[in-house]
Amino acid sequence: MSTGFKVIKPEELDKNPFISFAQEWPILTAGRIGAYNGMTIGWGGLGVLWRKNVATVYVRRQRHTFQFLEKEPFFGLSFLNKTYKEAITFFGSKSGRDYDKAKETGLTPVAFVDKAVYFDESELVILLKKIYSDDFKSGNFIGFDPSEIYPGNDYHRIYIGEIVTILAKE
Numbered sequence: 001m002s003t004g005f006k007v008i009k010p011e012e013l014d015k016n017p018f019i020s021f022a023q024e025w026p027i028l029t030a031g032r033i034g035a036y037n038g039m040t041i042g043w044g045g046l047g048v049l050w051r052k053n054v055a056t057v058y059v060r061r062q063r064h065t066f067q068f069l070e071k072e073p074f075f076g077l078s079f080l081n082k083t084y085k086e087a088i089t090f091f092g093s094k095s096g097r098d099y100d101k102a103k104e105t106g107l108t109p110v111a112f113v114d115k116a117v118y119f120d121e122s123e124l125v126i127l128l129k130k131i132y133s134d135d136f137k138s139g140n141f142i143g144f145d146p147s148e149i150y151p152g153n154d155y156h157r158i159y160i161g162e163i164v165t166i167l168a169k170e
Contacts, residue, residue: 005125005167010053013166015124017046020079027091028057029117030068030075033109036117038078038101039065040092043156053163055128058156064096069130069159076116079124080107087121112165123169128161 020026021044029038044057055077059066069075080088087105094101102109108120118125136155138146146155 004120004170006170008166008168010163010166012168013046013124015046015079021045024079025088025092026077026079027088027119028059028065028075028077029109029119030065030072031117032072032114033111033117035068036109037065037068037096038091038117038119039063039096040088041077042092044077049160050131052131054131055126055161055163057159057161059159060154060156062154066157069133069157072116073130074112074115074164075128075130075159075161076112076118077126077128078119078122079126080119080121081123084121115164118167122167125167126163127165127167129164130159131162132158132160134158 021042025040025042026044027038028041029036031037041057044055046055048054059069087107090105091101094104102119109117110120112118112127116127135157138153138155
């Protein structure tokens with residue numbers, strides 16, 4: 001773990017889950033140092049499910065991060081402040097197949113006890129253990145036509161992760 005962070009409890013988290021994902025755009029990372037990828041996400045949530053504190057994220061199969069999420073049992077969410085807007089945008093618009101995103105943006109990847117990767121520049125980091133995943137299915141949308149968002153029926157996969165550790169910048 002990088003220095004400059006302290007472990008906090010989920011109840012100490014002061015994030016508004018609606019603003020956290022829709023406006024702050026965390027970087028989702030999956031894999032381990034040497035073999036990982038990160039991508040900016042705008043869809044997700046924090047909450048309680050099955051008596052566990054969880055985060056939910058959504059990733060399409062064609063995203064490079066997808067293969068790492070499928071392979072690894074842990075993933076991370078790195079929340080950076082607005083001074084890293086260009087890096088956040090880069091992580092959301094470029095593929096890890098073509099770029100070393102951390103190198104291109106100057107972010108420093110750190111091993112999360114060899115379970116996942118986060119960025120040292122983060123203000124807040126959440127380490128998650130996968131506990132469920134499933135694909136959206138066309139027949140399960142109720143009162144909502146998904147064709148505008150999914151014209152090619154390339155539905156997201158839902159990942160639910162139990163919150164294992166939360167790190168806050170000191």
